[in-house]
Amino acid sequence: MAPSLAALSAALLPLASEPAGLLPAREQMAVSLGWHIILACFGVAFPAMIFVVHRRGVVHDDPVALGLARRWSKVAAVLFAIGAVSGTVLSFEMGLLWPGLMGPFGDVLGLPFAFEGLSFFVEAIFLGLYLYGWDRMPPRRHLLMLLPMAAAGIFGTYCVIAVNAWMNMPTGFRIVDGRVTDVHPWAVLLDSAAVLQFLHMWIGAYMLVGFVVAGVYAAGMLRGRRDAHHRLGFTVPFVFASIASLVQPVVGHVLGMRLGETQPSKLAAFELATHTEQPAPLRLGGLLVDGQARFFLEIPKWGSFIARGSFSKPVRGLDTFAPADRPPVNITHVAFQSMIGIGSLLALAVTVYWVARWRRHDFLATRWFPWFAVAAGPLAVLALESGWIATEVGRQPWTVFGVLRTVNAATDNPGLWWSYAGALLLYLGMTIGAVVVLRSMARRWRAGEEDLPSPYGPSEQGGPGSHRHAADRSDREEVGA
Amino acid sequence: MSLAVLVAAALFIGVMAYGLFAGADFGSGFFDLTAGGSARGAELRTQVDHSIGPVWEANHVWLIFVLVTWWTGFPRTFAAATETLFVPLLLALLGIVLRGAAFAFRKYSGSLKQARLFGAVFAGASLISPFFFGTVAGGIASGRVPAEGYGDLWSSWINPTSLFGGVIAVGTCSFLAGAFLTADAHREGHERLAESLRRRTLLVGAVTGLVVFAALVPIQHDAPTLAAGLEGRAAPLVVLSGLAGAATLGLLVRRRYAVARITAVTAVATVLAGWGFGQYPWLLVDQVTIEQGAGADATLVALLVATGLAVVFVLPPLVWLFRFTQQAPTGTSGPHQEEPRAAAVPDGPRPGRRRRLG
Numbered sequence: 001m002a003p004s005l006a007a008l009s010a011a012l013l014p015l016a017s018e019p020a021g022l023l024p025a026r027e028q029m030a031v032s033l034g035w036h037i038i039l040a041c042f043g044v045a046f047p048a049m050i051f052v053v054h055r056r057g058v059v060h061d062d063p064v065a066l067g068l069a070r071r072w073s074k075v076a077a078v079l080f081a082i083g084a085v086s087g088t089v090l091s092f093e094m095g096l097l098w099p100g101l102m103g104p105f106g107d108v109l110g111l112p113f114a115f116e117g118l119s120f121f122v123e124a125i126f127l128g129l130y131l132y133g134w135d136r137m138p139p140r141r142h143l144l145m146l147l148p149m150a151a152a153g154i155f156g157t158y159c160v161i162a163v164n165a166w167m168n169m170p171t172g173f174r175i176v177d178g179r180v181t182d183v184h185p186w187a188v189l190l191d192s193a194a195v196l197q198f199l200h201m202w203i204g205a206y207m208l209v210g211f212v213v214a215g216v217y218a219a220g221m222l223r224g225r226r227d228a229h230h231r232l233g234f235t236v237p238f239v240f241a242s243i244a245s246l247v248q249p250v251v252g253h254v255l256g257m258r259l260g261e262t263q264p265s266k267l268a269a270f271e272l273a274t275h276t277e278q279p280a281p282l283r284l285g286g287l288l289v290d291g292q293a294r295f296f297l298e299i300p301k302w303g304s305f306i307a308r309g310s311f312s313k314p315v316r317g318l319d320t321f322a323p324a325d326r327p328p329v330n331i332t333h334v335a336f337q338s339m340i341g342i343g344s345l346l347a348l349a350v351t352v353y354w355v356a357r358w359r360r361h362d363f364l365a366t367r368w369f370p371w372f373a374v375a376a377g378p379l380a381v382l383a384l385e386s387g388w389i390a391t392e393v394g395r396q397p398w399t400v401f402g403v404l405r406t407v408n409a410a411t412d413n414p415g416l417w418w419s420y421a422g423a424l425l426l427y428l429g430m431t432i433g434a435v436v437v438l439r440s441m442a443r444r445w446r447a448g449e450e451d452l453p454s455p456y457g458p459s460e461q462g463g464p465g466s467h468r469h470a471a472d473r474s475d476r477e478e479v480g481a
Numbered sequence: 482m483s484l485a486v487l488v489a490a491a492l493f494i495g496v497m498a499y500g501l502f503a504g505a506d507f508g509s510g511f512f513d514l515t516a517g518g519s520a521r522g523a524e525l526r527t528q529v530d531h532s533i534g535p536v537w538e539a540n541h542v543w544l545i546f547v548l549v550t551w552w553t554g555f556p557r558t559f560a561a562a563t564e565t566l567f568v569p570l571l572l573a574l575l576g577i578v579l580r581g582a583a584f585a586f587r588k589y590s591g592s593l594k595q596a597r598l599f600g601a602v603f604a605g606a607s608l609i610s611p612f613f614f615g616t617v618a619g620g621i622a623s624g625r626v627p628a629e630g631y632g633d634l635w636s637s638w639i640n641p642t643s644l645f646g647g648v649i650a651v652g653t654c655s656f657l658a659g660a661f662l663t664a665d666a667h668r669e670g671h672e673r674l675a676e677s678l679r680r681r682t683l684l685v686g687a688v689t690g691l692v693v694f695a696a697l698v699p700i701q702h703d704a705p706t707l708a709a710g711l712e713g714r715a716a717p718l719v720v721l722s723g724l725a726g727a728a729t730l731g732l733l734v735r736r737r738y739a740v741a742r743i744t745a746v747t748a749v750a751t752v753l754a755g756w757g758f759g760q761y762p763w764l765l766v767d768q769v770t771i772e773q774g775a776g777a778d779a780t781l782v783a784l785l786v787a788t789g790l791a792v793v794f795v796l797p798p799l800v801w802l803f804r805f806t807q808q809a810p811t812g813t814s815g816p817h818q819e820e821p822r823a824a825a826v827p828d829g830p831r832p833g834r835r836r837r838l839g
Contacts, residue, residue: 081585095563106556107776132535183777440591
């Protein structure tokens with residue numbers, strides 16, 4: 001009896017040793033990263049777009065452009081505020097959810113975060129100067145405040161992506177007798193592997209923000225607001241998004257070509273490769289059902305070409321990895337192909353638009369194209385989220401590829417489901433708040449109110465006595481809140 | 482001085498900067514919360530918007546600096562602290578998120594009703610964060626974060642030192658905010674507001690000062706290592722804090738608002754520094770010293786380089802931001818030229834229609 005019990009407990013041990021916080025930690029990280037990444041895109045890409053319209057307003061003395069810049073800066077004030085706090089959530093979560101990563105590896109991966117913090121500082125300072133500088137600074141100097149902001153956003157992105165690239169391709173340390181040693185902190189920051197991954201994210205940010213902002217003005221055009229304001233508000237972000245959409249497939253392709261060497265298990269999941277094939281086909285669609293790839297369209301040899309850059313090289317199959325080292329295949333594969341599919345669709349659409357425009361067809365005058373432009377915003381968001389899901393889920397079961405498993409990184413805190421539930425409520429509340437406020441801003445702008453003073457503004461001070469009563473009631477409510 | 486101590490000093494300067502600058506932003510939530518109803522509190526809330534609006538995000542980044550320096554320079558102690566002080570860190574974070582988001586939402590709310598809701602969230606959350614950060618400091622300073630992590634999830638921050646830490650944090654933040662807001666209101670010519678702020682700052686300052694010195698009694702038993710440090714090495718700072726606090730109250734009584742800001746900052750800075758010097762050389766008191774907790778030497782050097790770059794690239798524009806927002810002429814979005822709206826009843830007509838041409 002005793003030996004079989006021992007065998008049973010040995011068999012159960014791996015299960016029992018899974019930390020209590022693993023699943024909720026994953027979920028909470030996914031929600032908070034997925035939410036923040038949209039705002040992070042605005043932090044990276046929006047200042048450049050504001051700069052273009054603001055510069056046009058200042059240099060060409062264009063009131064439409066200047067008005068647009070003024071409004072966009074107010075939108076940026078709201079978005080950057082919630083971006084700053086949702087980014088802080090991620091900083092906390094590094095420690096609260098993943099102490100097994102930060103404890104042993106904090107001094108390996110930390111330096112890029114220090115530089116990211118530095119650039120966040122610069123960004124926040126110049127954001128403050130820019131927002132406060134309207135009508136208080138000489139116009140040209142005021143315009144220049146956007147440049148450090150934009151540069152800091154780009155550098156900060158590079159730093160964060162450098163850490164993510166390090167998780168995919170760890171470098172700058174050795175493990176001797178289970179201890180991290182020989183730490184080279186600069187290796188993470190200066191790793192060439194980070195550059196391509198950064199470019200992919202940076203361009204993705206221009207696509208996301210470009211299509212979302214252009215979509216807002218396309219929606220206005222559908223409602224009959226086809227004035228200069230809407231044309232400019234559509235065109236500037238759409239140009240950014242168009243260029244980004246055309247460059248992105250190239251960058252993405254070059255980035256993906258290294259996967260065969262650096263993260264073959266992720267590549268196998270991307271390609272739905274159950275076993276090694278040479279040459280490997282490209283599988284469009286498809287799911288893994290009971291270990292078999294089903295429901296896909298196969299294009300011979302193209303899998304090898306896309307993944308390895310040659311029609312004859314092999315793609316390693318999932319069966320060459322121990323079951324414990326395989327990522328969740330279906331999520332990874334579907335997310336990856338969603339990203340590719342949407343990205344290709346958007347690239348095709350902008351090509352058609354600009355070719356037509358060159359041939360003097362104005363698609364903006366139609367009804368179907370503005371509709372498509374409205375849809376392109378959410379599609380770009382979906383593509384970006386899919387990309388992050390593909391790369392993060394595809395790296396599993398590793399947090400640091402080949403070095404640290406996610407089970408060993410997660411916290412052992414049993415109360416994590418509570419914090420996850422709280423996080424969901426919080427993000428829901430912030431989303432509702434942002435939507436309500438941004439919509440009300442747009443409504444007031446359309447009603448001709450440019451300045452948007454706060455509702456309890458100066459007029460409230462010493463207002464008519466008849467309103468005191470209502471105010472006193474609010475007094476009690478606020479203290480009780 | 483060793484590398485580890487230099488990095489710890491940089492880290493602690495970050496803690497102090499966060500405590501002072503972001504602390505003053507948080508503290509304005511206290512005055513916002515107690516400002517009264519929509520009409521009575523409007524002037525003060527406009528002042529709060531005006532005073533912290535352009536700077537709170539920059540001040541907030543000190544926290545990021547602290548977190549990043551901590552986990553990069555002293556990674557295992559960071560993990561130990563997040564595993565043990567999970568609950569108060571999470572609640573402090575909740576306060577940060579609600580405060581920042583609600584502050585931005587309130588400024589651009591479409592109706593008074595929404596502004597009241599966001600305002601209550603902003604003001605309440607502003608007090609949550611300092612309180613829980615104070616309990617975190619108390620947990621570390623009273624030796625309740627074990628080196629190997631996973632200390633008690635509750636008693637690590639529900640204990641005399643932590644609770645006093647929390648109350649002191651809320652009090653000092655409010656005191657700082659009061660000193661700054663009073664000076665801002667006076668400088669911008671809102672004398673009635675300055676008077677009311679002055680009275681309340683005097684009250685907050687007196688109470689906070691009493692709590693700070695009263696806390697010295699329970700920590701004798703609850704945090705003996707910290708208490709020994711406060712009575713030994715850090716004693717001059719404790720005395721200086723008392724003097725600066727008293728001087729601030731005196732200056733406020735005599736309406737010397739500009740100078741009172743400096744003494745208020747000194748009073749709070751010395752409280753924070755007293756804690757730091759008091760627990761030196763421990764990083765996690767009674768558990769891990771600064772030397773023991775330090776990460777790789779190469780990383781410590783790199784962190785000092787990053788800190789040096791921050792001094793070059795961040796401090797000058799930061800000073801510029803502070804000077805600019807304090808001195809720049811008031812533009813269209815300032816309180817004087819802001820387009821007045823008709824006084825609103827809570828469920829009043831939509832803002833676009835209630836706009837009055839000035």
